[in-house]
Amino acid sequence: MVIQNSVACFCRITHDLSLLNSLLTFVAHTIAL
DSSP: OHHHHHHHHHHHHHHHHHHHHHHHHHHHHHHHO
């Protein structure tokens, strides 16, 4: 059960990071233009 929770938490963190990365990339391109 603990392992399952850790995996779910890890997936959520990874998902948040990818969203943040996409947002930063978008902002960088907007500024570049």
